[in-house]
Amino acid sequence: MNFVLSTFGRHAAALAAALACSVALAAAPAAPAAIYQTQLQPLDGKLESLDRYRGHALVVNFWAPWCGPCRTEVPEFVAMQDAYRGKAQFVGVALDEAAAVRAFAHDYGINYPLYLAGMGGIAIMLREGDTRGAVPFTVVYDGNGHKVGTITGLASPEKLEALLAAAIAATPGDH
Known part of the structure; x- marks a missing residue:
């Protein structure tokens, strides 16, 4: 027994x-998304990672100045950056050269950080879930660095608002 x-x-x-x-x-x-460890070139500055934005919801928009849908959505991103300041941070990752990006940023009044990825940005987009490898492509992360969702093609304000609401809700202290 x-x-x-x-x-x-x-x-x-x-x-x-x-x-x-x-x-x-x-x-x-x-684990936080790999985008936070990816080294990117700011429009004016030395290589850095997006890890500095952890703690708030993050919207990463892959775009190019020559992209028609990108030109359409950027004014909405500018307005949303103002509306969500302190709760969410928008960043743009451009698939072009500095001179074209600077001119575009000036013409459109971009009020959020811009990074240069050139055509190397396509590999980052694919890794983050873009099955087309084409711009525009937008990814939303919560403040812990976890991917909340993606938008392939032109970002509708309604879809982006919904993803941002989910990202902010999942971020400690940002409710």
Whole structure:
């Protein structure tokens, strides 16, 4: 009888340990998106990562000055950057050269940070979920660095608002 109880006890202990490990793994937060560690070239400055924006919702828009839909959505991003200041940060990742990006930023009154990725930005877009490898492509992250959603093509204000609301709700202290 002691043998049966002893064997049962060992199995129960092993099962309890396995359960505890699986609960701990399930509760562990997902790793932040790779975009936060990607080194990007600011329009004026040295390479940096987007990790500096962690703590607030982040909207990363991949675009180019020659892209028609990009020209359409940028004024909405400018307005939303003002509306969400302190809760969300917009950044633009341009697939073009500095001179063209500077001129576009001036003409459109862009009020958020711009980074230069050139055609290397396509690889980043693909990694972040763009199956087309074409601009515009927008990704929204919560303040913990987790991807909330993506918009392929022209970003409708309604979809972007919904993703931002979810990102802000998932960000500690930004409600």
